[in-house]
Amino acid sequence: MKKTFIIFLFISYSLCQEPAPIKSGIAPFKNEYSGKFDVINYDLEIGLSEKSEQIAGIANITIILNKNIKQIPLDFTGLSIQSVLINNSIAKYSYEKGKIFIDSKNFKANQMLTVRIEYNGKPDDGLIIGKNVHGNPSVFADNWPNRARFWFPSKDHPSDKATVSFTIHAPSKWKVIANGALIEKPKVSAENAIGLKESRLTWRWKSSVPIPTYNMVIGAAEMDITTLGVANFAYSPSSLRSDGSIEVSNWTFPEDTEKSQLSFERSVEMVNFFTTKIGPYPYEKLANVQSSTRFGGMENASAIFYSQEAIAKGRNIESTVSHEIAHQWFGDSVTEKEWHHLWLSEGFATYFGALFFEQSDGRDNFIERMEKSKNRIFQSKVTDRPIVDYEVRDLFKLLNSNNYPKGAWVLHMLRGLLGDEIFFRGISKYYNRYNNRTALTKDFMKIMEEVSGKNLQYFFDQWIFSPGYPIIEFEQTWIPKINGNGKMIITINQTQKKKWPTFIFESELCWDDNKCIPVKIDQKTQWFEITSSVKPDSIYIDPKNWILVDIQN
Ligand SMILES: [Zn+2]
Structure with missing residues (x-):
């Protein structure tokens, strides 16, 4: 009896054991992501639970091989793998030090294939599962820079963008947000849906636009959804509306919905402004989401995650909102x-x-x-x-x-x-x-x-490729003239450290009340001459604040 008990313990331990995670945030080694294969699409199914921090996952990853390669390396860490298939056949693989190496000897360059990986466990990072700021259960992804690998297998590098779809089975009182468009109304989860059996709804989101893995997120908790309005000038090619406008909504914990209004109220205006200045909004919608991101804000494509604490404290984070919305164009789309x-x-x-x-x-x-x-x-x-x-x-x-x-x-x-x-x-x-x-x-x-x-x-x-900025000091010599104008000789010295460059910039050299001449600064020391009827009181450059320059006097 005792012996059986020990064996049983051993088996159950080995089945549940999750490998130790690697450290996050380490820069890839040279050519780690060399383009030998591209991920085209991630189709991710995740089972969540209110009672457990364990997740169940199935990733169907569409890959195109650009070369004949023996193995496809995918980033993945800290979770257990149940099976790996390529095109529905069992594939050989090894799984160590944050990589799954999947045998691809039988496939040729230019072939498209689907890798299916079934996995489970408690994510060590990337998908933050736990109590939110009000003590209620919540699940929010927080991938930057390379923490997607902690909750789904991926080529976790910004050079390889892909489309993504999510099928999320979540406790029925939760709302689930993700990138892209909600492609069908949430419905009661199937009996055999992956994850723990409890009262759940299945949510399906899809981003038809390729995005980097650090942007691929889900968020699930009890949340209020407030539609803020429609950005009429978004001209989004991904919009599901015929005029290209996009809906802007806020997803907040019920306790904080009112407090969040101040921060989000100009979001529609922001989308319209950036569209006018830059170009069409890239995504299907925009959601401002209160979340457990470690950052003040995280610009996840079409589902921006904000610090739950900042919003719960009622802080006005409008500057962050503007920054994150601008990221939809720069960072997310480019x-x-x-x-x-x-x-x-x-x-x-x-x-x-x-x-x-x-x-x-x-x-x-x-x-x-x-x-x-x-x-x-x-x-x-x-x-x-x-x-x-x-x-x-x-x-x-x-x-x-x-x-x-x-x-x-x-x-x-x-x-x-x-x-x-x-x-x-x-x-x-x-x-x-x-x-x-x-x-x-x-x-x-x-x-x-x-x-x-x-x-x-x-x-x-x-x-961009050199350190520092110019530090400027003036010297002045006034030469009065008996009749008419006098002369001021102005020496401009760039006094920054030797290891910073001598900077080249165009500006204006001014004296007193906005009398200015154009100057080009391109030497460590330069002389300029101005004429004036009286000795100038003040000498300055850059009157309109265009240059990153530290003026010492
Ligand atoms: Zn940013």
Whole structure:
């Protein structure tokens, strides 16, 4: 009797054992995601429960092989695998150190195949299961940067975007949100639906537009759904409405619905504004979701997740909302092909997030935001590193002042250099060329060179691929004249550290009340001469706040 008992324990332990998870946020090694195969679609079925933190999952992943490869490596960690099939036949695989290697020797380049993986367990990360801020059960995905692999097998890298559909069996009093469109009304789950048997509804969502894995999310909890309105000027090619308009809704815990209104009320206006400035809204709908993301906001395509605490405390997070909505175009639709080009996502969202306030709350409000950004850059610990910094191996460390405020300032300076008409034409062209795809900094530079006819290599070299910013000191010598005007000789010194470049920028040199001459700064030390009837009281540059420059006197 005792012996049997011990054997039984051993068997049940080995069946339930989940492998130890790998660490999240580690930058991939060179060529880890080399394009030997592409994922076309993820079809994910997940069983959730109110009584257990265990999930049951089935992933049907459509893959195209670009080369003959012996194995298909997929990212997956911390959960147990029950079976792996390719095109409905049992496949050999190994599963270790955060990868499933699936035998693909029998398949040839250009072949499309479907990998089906059945799995279960308690996710260690990525899908956050537990009590929400009010003590009620909730499930929210939080994938950035590479934590999708903690709850579904994936090629978990932004270079490979894919469409995704979700079939979620969730406790019947929960609402379930995900990317894309709700493709049918939630219905009572089938008897044999995966996961624990309890009173459940099955929700089906589908994103027909390819999105990066760090954007693929579900959220499930007791929530209020409030329709905020319709963005009439979204012109979304993915909209299910014939006029391309999209519905904007809020998904909040019932306790916080009222408090959240302040933060979300201008969301429709924001969608319309960004569409006008950039191009058509890329997705089927937009949902603002209160969630258990670790970030203030996470821009998941068409289902933005916000910090539950911020909303529960009744804080106005409108600046975050504007930033995350701007991400739908930049980050989600035009995605950085490599993590180290994150400024294409965060710098753009920071700048466009602020641009909304420029047009709706005025130039002063916008300049105040840009000044705050400037101070964050000056005080940051990463000023000795370039924005695109391949040395960073912990991807969470990319969430720094270089990728956010400095990236935003790069765009602001480019706008100042090219003028509004050319700058926004370039932005639209870049979006129209790369939407639903991926891009690198050089792709953006090329478009801006095309529209402006200017060589911008020096601009991107100094601001994106070099550290620092100009620090300027003036010296002045006044030469009075007996009759007529006197002369002021102004020396401009760039006094920044030696390891930062000598910056090149165009600006205005001004004295007293807005008397200015255009100047091009391109040397460590330069002299300029101005004439004036009286000795100027004040000397300054950049009167209209276009340059990221630290002026010392
Ligand atoms: Zn962001």
